[in-house]
Amino acid sequence: AIVFLENRMAQNRLIIGLLLAACISNVQLQTTDEIEWRLPTIIRPSRYRLHIDVPEAALSPESNEYGGHSVMLFTTLEPTTTIKLHSSYDHIRLNLVTIGNTDVNETNYSVNNITDILTITSPFQLNPNITYQLVINFTGILSTTEMTGFYKSSYVREDGVTRYLLTTQFQPTSARRAFPCLDEPFFKAIFEIFITHPVEYNALSNTPSTLNGTASGTETYQFDDTALMSTYLIAFVISDFTCTQGEDIGTVPYQICSRDEANSTREWALEIGPPLVESLNDYTQFDYNRSKSKLDQVAIPDFAAGAMENWGLVTYREVFLLWDSDESSNNYKQLIATINSHEFGHFWFGNLVTCNWWSETFLNEGFATYFEYFTTHDVLPSWELDKQYIVDIVQPILITDALENALPLQSEANTPTEVMAKFGRISYSKGGAIFRMVEHVMGSTNFKNGLRDYLDEFQYQTTLPEDLWRTLQRSVDNSTAKLPANTTLVEVMHNWVNSPGFPLLTVAVHGTHIEISQERFLISGNDTITRWYVPISYTTSEDANKFNSTAPQQWLTPAASASFHIEVTNATWFILNNQQSGYFRVNYDNNGWNNIRDALQKPEFDGIVEVNRAQIVDDLFNLARRDKIEYARVFSIVQFLVNETSYFTWNSAFRGFNFLLSRVGLESQLGQAISGYVLNLMENLYTNVSFVRHNTDDQIHTFKQVLALSTACRLGKSACIASSKVFFHVYKDFGLRPPKNLRGVVYCNALRHSTDSSDWEFLWQEYLSTTLASELVTIIPALGCSRDRTLLERYLNLSITENSGIRSQDRLSVFNSVFNGNPMGIEVAFEFLTNNHARINEMYLSMNALPNLINGLAAVFTTEEEIERLEEFIEEGLPAEYLPAATTAIETARANIAWVEHFHQHLFDFFFVVSTPGAAPETLGLHVCVVLLVVFFGQLF
Ligand SMILES: [Zn+2]
Structure with missing residues (x-):
């Protein structure tokens, strides 16, 4: 699944919060060491024949029950009388259990209400080499409060009629909520599915179907046998959706399905799907049609994850599949392509x-993250997703992975909480970053050939990391790729996979020798033990072919430090980690940094490419955060940003500045000084994008425009705010919507600086009247940008009001928008939380909402007083099971405040003593005029 996304716009960060939170639902909080969570491996299922019978009443509020009948063929590895499989205690009522032709007495089977393990004692001994048949008749209970398992969802048609649908989300452990099965990825089987449903609905599952029978108002469809597959990839959707057939992908029929009213927004997914699958067919040399004979993609109105890779039947949030070329932004166009690729x-x-x-x-999600970007890059190279990968995936995860409690890529996971934790950013982004590093170590062609071998060898099986490294090793052996002397890939990769964190390399130049040492880079705490095999590539000012070669020129071994002879006699500068292909940070001695600073001031940045400029900026800010380098030095080096207009470099720079601003508070004296300083630095960038230049075919320009304008407006640039207001009022008074890519910026900043509550009311009415998912997710965060306390309180109350018009998947985004919108929103959101926590818990999808809210909120606290109030609330109002999460949140908030105390004087000295930033000159009147002219005389957007 794609569980969260790290992206360029604030609204996406809100989605991240929601998706992550939605996925931690139904987490049991017991610490249960003695509990057996995993199934024994002696029972081996080979085939399931599953009948699902959906009555009319289940597609209404009337009933949540459906009929189920499952026949499972299995063998046993040893003689036994015990069969263990999964069957949800809450969602499956067992009516009759039969082995072979013998009924099992009710006293001989039971379901554990914590682990959902169904233990059956067979009336006779089961022996190896015989195929047995386990038959279970059951009544299933649909989920209505959580978007997992087999669940009921609904949407409102334009004529006001509510329509119901049933859909599934099984990953990682919820297939057991729909039917009894051995619900672990290891137990692969063939599935033959039959679905009976009322005639006015239709059913989709993983394979093509044929009509098998009709009876009084119902139809039964039989779905073809699936390939050998894991239970979590099974899916069914019973709905009144319609589909649009696309071009076949080779021999594979391809279609996009959704509620019928959204049928005009299927075009982009219809267009982009086939070339992406073809690209993967070509890359893997394993055609999709060898495993599946159709591909359906379905947009689900209420969906917890971002999307789910059910084999042959991929399910999505609407906003990640449906795109309106006039109304939806370039950002969502890209997200649809990349999430499809994922x-x-x-x-x-x-x-x-x-x-x-x-x-x-990470073996699943790391690769999916890799292909999310690089398959899309193969099909749409002008989007530069190879570079976006650095600033979206690699740099952000280096921040997460520097935390003391970071999980290693591979770590034990037994309880549902532990399993869900493995769907965090480490598995996705660190997994993806590590695979990219291995690609550059081996060379792209060798890596691709190795992966082809891997798929060929392990098709329809499950693997461990060693299986991957051993297969790739064969490619290394057949090539000129170099590993450290006398090592194998298994050894080289061990610490990258089994230890948390990553190295900081410290580089010192002594004459013609470079000395490099490594230590684990941690934001707090110390680890003097963990060391890695680190591939080293570098460029000097003398190299003709700057930064292009990413094969390791040297290896650092887990020995403490190493000295290399490198020809740097005539070089003025030396930079490690070409294209940021290695997963680590780099620090230089004073002289080294001075040389880099001077080079960056030269024309064309003296040949230092934009990805490495972004790397330098990202490393600098994080080194300073850990006190490895002084902020004053950082600011002197990043002074080159006055000449910089690269989206990638600025992406890294804004992340660094945003961290500082979130710590010191945007509206504090220091925050204001930093804002002024950043606005000065970005003057060229701001001029480069402007409000009125639109080229929606230039993807990176569009992203840069949104990034620069949203930052400038937030930091208080008056021309930016004035333009936003003009666009907003043209929309409100004349019905002309702002350019589609700028809507987020315009809506948010117009409301932020509005004193007329009818502006907010207008946008709220727009929210209620639109059914386009991409517009909904643009408006939600903007409504939280208001600084009117009454409006914010009303907005928060709407998020816990039944039938307020806010969809259940969006409720948490409302809360997040309020405390992210403005510093004053923190207080409003906090007060709302303390007064309504029980209701929030119930309404925000009844998921693990409270700990998530508290975490998010505490992360933006800047005063001790806020922390004390949170402690008070925890003591008085918080249910005990949320205590561990709340305690962590408080620790984080305390650490943040301690951080500010440590750095405050230093920052203060820089901004008020050393530098005297002046306000950027502004030509406000002219600017607004240009905006007005463009708005009225050209539908240029
Ligand atoms: Zn995924």
């Missing part, structure tokens, strides 16, 4: 070859 990548990495257990989730 899910398609899973067909090979996840579905065909599957992680053995969720301890190795």
Whole structure:
């Protein structure tokens, strides 16, 4: 699944919070060491024949029950009388259990209400080499409060009629909520599914179907046998959706399905799907049609994850599949392409070859993250997703992975909480970053050939990381790729996979020698033990072919430090880690940094490419955060940003400045000084994008425009705010919407600086009247930008009001928008939380909402007083089971405040003593005029 996304716009960060939170639902909080969570491996299922019978009443509020009948063929590895499988205690009522032709007495089977393990004692001994048949008749209970398992969802048609649908989300452990099965990825089987439903609905599952029978108002469809597959990839959707047929992908029919009213927004997904699958067919040399004979993609109105790679039946949030070329932004156009690539990548990495257990989730999600960007890059190279990968995936995860409690890529996971934790950013982004590093170590062609071998060898099986490294080793052996002397890839990769964190390399130049030492880079705490095999590439000012070669020129071994002879006699500068292909940070001695600073001031940055400029900026800010370098030095080096207009470099720079601003508070004296300083630095960038230049075909320009304008407006640039207001009022008074890519910026800043509550009311009415998902997710965060306390309180109350018009998947985004919108929103959101926590818990999808809210909120606290109030609330109002999460949140907030205390004087000295930033000159009147002219005389957008 794609569980969260790290992206360029604030609204996406809100989605991240929601998706992550939605996925931690139904987490049991017991610490239960003695509990057996995993199934024994002696029972081996080979085939399921499953009948699902959906009555009319289940597609209404009337009933949540459906009929189920399952026949499972299995063998046993040893003589036994015990069969263990999963069957949800809450969602499956067992009516009759039969082995072979013998009924099992009710006293001989039971379900554990914590682990959902169904233990059956067979009336006779089961012996190896015989295929047995386990038949279970059951009544299933649909989920209505959580978007997992087999669940009921609904949407409101334009004529006001509510329509119901049933859909599934099984990953990682919820297939057991729909039917009894051995619900671990390891137990692959063939599935033959029959679905009976009322005639006015239709059913989709993983394979093509044929009509099998009709009876009084119902139809039964039989779905073809699936390939050998894991239970979590099974899916069914019973709905009144319609589909649009696309072009076949080779011999594979391809279609996009959704509620019928959204049928005009299927075009982009219809267009982009086939070339993405073809690209993966070509990359893997394992055609999709060898495992599946159709591909359906369905947009679900209420969906907890972002998307789910069910084999042959991929499910999505609407906003990640449906795109309106006039109304939806370039950002969502890209997200649809990349999330499609992510899910398609899973067909090979996840579905065909599957992680053995969720301890190795990164084998699925790391590869999917890699293909999310690089398959899309192959099809749409002008979007520069190879570079976006650095600033979206690699740099952000280096921040997460520097935390003391970071999980290693591979780590034990037994309880549902532990399993869900494996669907965090480490598995996705660190997994993806590490695979990219291995690609550059081996060379792209060798890496690709190695992966082809891997798929060929392990098709329809599950794997451990060693299986991957051993297969790739064969490619290394057949090539000129170099590993450290006398090592194998298994040894080289061990610490990258089994230890948390990553190294900081410290580089010192002594004459013609470079000395490099390594230590684990941690934001707090120390680790003097963990060391890695680190591939080293570098460029000097003398190299003709700057930064292009990413093969390791040297290896650092887990020995403490190493000295290399490198020809640097005539070089003025030396930079490590070409294209940021290695997963680590780099620090230089004073002289080294001075040389880099001087080079960056030269024309064309003296040949230092934009990805490495972004790397330098990202490393600098994080080194300073850890006190490895002084902020004053950082600011002197990043002074080159006055000449910089690269989206990638600025992306890294804004992340660094945003961290500082979130710590010191945007509206504090220091925050204001930093804002002024950043606005000065970005003057060229701001001029480069402007409000009135629109070229929606230039993807990177569009992203840069949104990034620069949203930052400038937030930091208080008056021309930016004035333009936002003009666009907003043209929309409100004349019905002309702002350019589609700028809507987020315009809505938010117009409301932020509005004193007329009818502005907010106008946008709220727009929210209620639109059914386009991409517009909904643009408006939600903007409504939280208001600084009117009454409006914010009303907005928060709407998020816990039944039938307020806010969809259940969006409720948490409302809360997040309020405390992210403005510093004053923190207080409003906090007060709302303390007064309504029980209701929030109930309404925000009844998921693990409270700890998530508290975490998010505490992360933006800047005063001791806020922390004390949170402690008070925890003591008085918080249910005990949330205590551990709340305690962590308080620790984080305290650490943040201690951080500010440590750095405050230093920052203060820089901004008020050393530098005297002046306000940027502004030509406000002219600017607004230009905006007005463009708005009225050209539908240029
Ligand atoms: Zn995924």
